[in-house]
Amino acid sequence: MSNTISVGYAIKQAQSLLHLRMEEALKPLGLTVSHYSCLHRLRVEPGISAAVLARRTFVTRQSMNVMLQQLIDRGLVARPSQADTGRALPTVLTAAGDDALDAASALIDAVEHRMLATLSAPETDALARGLTACIAALAHEASAAEAPAAEAPALATATGTAPPSR
Amino acid sequence: MSNTISVGYAIKQAQSLLHLRMEEALKPLGLTVSHYSCLHRLRVEPGISAAVLARRTFVTRQSMNVMLQQLIDRGLVARPSQADTGRALPTVLTAAGDDALDAASALIDAVEHRMLATLSAPETDALARGLTACIAALAHEASAAEAPAAEAPALATATGTAPPSR
DNA sequence: TTGCTCATGTCAGTATTCTGACATACAGTG
DNA sequence: CACTGTATGTCAGAATACTGACATGAGCAA
Numbered sequence: 001m002s003n004t005i006s007v008g009y010a011i012k013q014a015q016s017l018l019h020l021r022m023e024e025a026l027k028p029l030g031l032t033v034s035h036y037s038c039l040h041r042l043r044v045e046p047g048i049s050a051a052v053l054a055r056r057t058f059v060t061r062q063s064m065n066v067m068l069q070q071l072i073d074r075g076l077v078a079r080p081s082q083a084d085t086g087r088a089l090p091t092v093l094t095a096a097g098d099d100a101l102d103a104a105s106a107l108i109d110a111v112e113h114r115m116l117a118t119l120s121a122p123e124t125d126a127l128a129r130g131l132t133a134c135i136a137a138l139a140h141e142a143s144a145a146e147a148p149a150a151e152a153p154a155l156a157t158a159t160g161t162a163p164p165s166r
Numbered sequence: 167m168s169n170t171i172s173v174g175y176a177i178k179q180a181q182s183l184l185h186l187r188m189e190e191a192l193k194p195l196g197l198t199v200s201h202y203s204c205l206h207r208l209r210v211e212p213g214i215s216a217a218v219l220a221r222r223t224f225v226t227r228q229s230m231n232v233m234l235q236q237l238i239d240r241g242l243v244a245r246p247s248q249a250d251t252g253r254a255l256p257t258v259l260t261a262a263g264d265d266a267l268d269a270a271s272a273l274i275d276a277v278e279h280r281m282l283a284t285l286s287a288p289e290t291d292a293l294a295r296g297l298t299a300c301i302a303a304l305a306h307e308a309s310a311a312e313a314p315a316a317e318a319p320a321l322a323t324a325t326g327t328a329p330p331s332r
Numbered sequence: 333t334t335g336c337t338c339a340t341g342t343c344a345g346t347a348t349t350c351t352g353a354c355a356t357a358c359a360g361t362g
Numbered sequence: 363c364a365c366t367g368t369a370t371g372t373c374a375g376a377a378t379a380c381t382g383a384c385a386t387g388a389g390c391a392a
Contacts (some may be wrong), residue, residue, distance in 0.1 A: 007290065008184055008278045010297040015181035016224045017304040018174055024307075034348095051370050058182045061371070063349050087357050087370045112174045115300045123296055124173065130293030131176040134281045138183040141190075200378095217340050227341070229379050253340045253387050 011134075018115060025107040029100065034059070035076075036108060038067055039101040042077060042093050049088035050079075076100055177300075184281060191273040195266065200225070202274060204233055205267040208243060208259050215254035216245075242266055 022033045031039075037057045042048065045056075054064035068091065071077045076097035079089050093101065116124050188199045197205075203223045208214065211222075220230035234257065237243045242263035245255050259267065282290055 007282060007294055007297070008188075008274075010294060010301065011177065011181050011184060012224070014297050014300050014304075015177050017301055018177060021304050022174075049370070058178070060350060062351090062373090065371075066348080083357085083370090085358080087355095089371080108174075111304075115303050116173060118299050118303055119296060123292070123299070126289070126292040127296030127300075128173055128176060130285060130289055130296065131173070131180050133284050133289075134180050134293075135176065135183055137281050137284055138180075138187050138277075215340070226380060228343090228381090231341075232378080249340090249387085251388080255341080 007134075018111070021111050021115075022108055025111050026104055029104055029107070031100065031104055034067055035071060036101075036104045038064070038071065039076065039093065039097055039104065042091060042097070043101060046092050047090040050091060051088070053091065071097070173300075184277070187277045187281075188274055191277050192270055195270055195273070197266065197270055200233055201237060202267075202270045204230070204237065205242065205259065205263055205270065208257060208263070209267055212258050213256040216257060217254070219257065237263070 019033055022036070026033065026036060034057070038053065041053055041056045045052075048056075050064050050068055051061050053068075054061045057064070059067075068077060068079065072079060074096075075094055077091055078094050079091045081089075083089055119127065185199055188202070192199065192202060200223070204219065207219055207222045211218075214222075216230050216234055217227050219234075220227045223230070225233075234243060234245065238245060240262075241260055243257055244260050245257045247255075249255055285293065
């Protein structure tokens, strides 16, 4: 067994701890990590639908709609009440949301920087490549034959791997 | 920007995906990942208290007690109704729990193996060391000056990093 | 002994997220 | 055109995890 078997536990521990530190960092802003993820993704992909947003941030559509409503109430994001074409309602950051995201990003980046502080550049690269390989290896649903790759995008542009794929 | 900043997202994605695959793998056994974590830890540290168990598995004492009650109802773990000495109730696996854990471990190990399948031994080591460094770097509560290392235990023997430390 | 501190177990209430189900709107095929 | 399939938004309910609070018991100092 040795190390091989406990990388999963290390990932869990790292994620749990990172989440905790990010929550602490964002607390002064009154934002949660989920809120931040949502805002961050809206900057990367403006005008995205709530369903896509949900997949990108690893929650269900239902949860995302609850979160979006909170952010709308606070004036950080905006969404038309009616769709132009289909059913998808394009969601965007407001000016206030943009400012809030700037402030939050600075705090989050500091946490990430701290997390990686003791690693050299090659070590950080190795870590990133290792994680990317893990993600790619788990991207498909176990047995069932799958489309070639299509997934496992660059770190910052992950295509999303929502919990339910329905 | 670059990679440096998105390692956190990669960790989140990897953890989310790993959790999903583990849930799928355990479904035939009627166990959740949380249940598995609990049983696994009880094998590593038999006779542990529920509070310590909670810290080890990243949940609160309250949540752990709910989970333990489920496992007790299913006959997988046992716990005396009264403490010998303090208030802590030593919890242990039953024979049935031991068997269930064996079955679950085989499935979980397969998922982990699949996750790491495309990585060479040195790459896996680099990944594990990188994660361990991240955990160590985040182990302390933000600001406060800290002792050198002290933490960063071996992967499989993590000291625990519960959500609330109270 | 008394008093203080800390850890554990537990109760109650809240918040968040999920599962399940349904209606709507586009894209494709016959 | 009608029909099927897929995707989105939404409602309702249940499960899960959390925060807050309290009582109990051990350890330690005065």
